[in-house]
Amino acid sequence: MKTTIVIREAKKLIFLSFVLFFIFQNNTLVAQQKFKVVLDAGHGGKDPGNSGNGYSEKDISLKIVLAVGKLLENDGNIEVIYTRKDDTFLELYERSNIAQKSKADLFLSIHCDAFGKSSVHGAGTFVLGLHENDRNFDIAKKENKVILLEDDHKKNYGGFDPNSPESVIGLTLMQEEFLDQSLMLARLIQDNFVGDLKRNDRLVKQAGFLVLRNTFMPSVYVEAGFLTNKNEGAYLNSKKGQQEMAKAIFKAIKSYKKQLDKNVVIEIKTKPKPVKPKSRIVKEVDFKVQISSSSKKVKTASYNFKGLKGVERVRVGAHHKYYYGKTSDYNKVLELKKKAKAKGYISAFIVAFKYGRKVSVRDVLAGK
Structure with missing residues (x-):
């Protein structure tokens, strides 16, 4: 009876070791770095x-x-x-x-x-x-x-x-x-x-x-x-x-x-599998990336926007909205947003326009 228990516990230990090995091979533990x-x-x-x-x-x-x-x-x-x-x-x-x-x-x-x-x-x-x-x-x-x-x-x-x-x-x-x-x-x-x-x-x-x-x-x-x-x-x-x-x-x-x-947490990030995005065209819709909003009117030259070319300025009320890129391909605008964030525009987000009027991104993706 004792031999059976020992074997059973040994199997549990081996299984646990395998699980832990698998986790740390496939994930990166992000702790508090210097x-x-x-x-x-x-x-x-x-x-x-x-x-x-x-x-x-x-x-x-x-x-x-x-x-x-x-x-x-x-x-x-x-x-x-x-x-x-x-x-x-x-x-x-x-x-x-x-x-x-x-x-x-x-x-x-x-x-x-x-x-x-x-x-x-x-x-x-x-x-x-x-x-x-x-x-x-x-x-x-x-x-x-x-x-x-x-x-x-x-x-x-x-x-x-x-x-x-x-x-x-x-x-x-x-x-x-x-x-x-x-x-x-x-x-x-x-x-x-x-x-x-x-x-x-x-x-x-x-x-x-x-x-x-x-x-x-x-x-x-x-x-x-x-x-x-x-x-x-x-x-x-x-x-x-x-x-x-x-x-x-x-x-x-x-x-x-x-x-x-006081706000630092420890999390586990899985290693993403590279996936080549397919086109996701939404007809009659223009997607853009909003990178900034300011009361100041700034020349849309690339040197004012960390080298980003094709920035558009639109006045909305008392503010100027600055948009980067224009495409009907939602997957492409995701890449544009990623590029804008890499340049330092951390809060950049996607907006959508249909016939020149701003519409909900969620609605146009849902086909509404």
């Missing part, structure tokens, strides 16, 4: 950035970035990726490419400011957005002009004009998906600058920084202070100042990550 942060030290190499009182922006921003990176690396749960770790010139698009290729969770670009009046001082944070005033536009325009040092800037940035406010409007549409998260981190950083370090509060603002253009993730641009202010320049150039700024930024990133971790 949180990836890209740290970008502004300027570098032939581009010195701002200067004042003998201090160099490219050197100070690098020292602060390396100090932030060291604190994050010691944490153990965060992977740090640097756009540069020495005095190297990087084109702006290369910086965002590093973030995109690494599939980072966060992009942080650190800089120092300068102004004609030496009395101006304080630290500020920016997220990508429309300029609220001329001063914000001037800051962004000055930083964006670094592309003129690049050999192929017209090709790399699709004709982007750093002096044109309209060019910047196109940038903001692509970052709208991450605006709330970017603002959350920017506020955490700014609160630490003001609360912990008693820095003059230059607030969280929005401006059109080109370096944030292709970073399809929460992204923040830090202006650590004014080198043209004697006291502030000396503080930022000191090891004490750099360590304090780094600690304030580190604490903000940790607080930001803690908030995100």
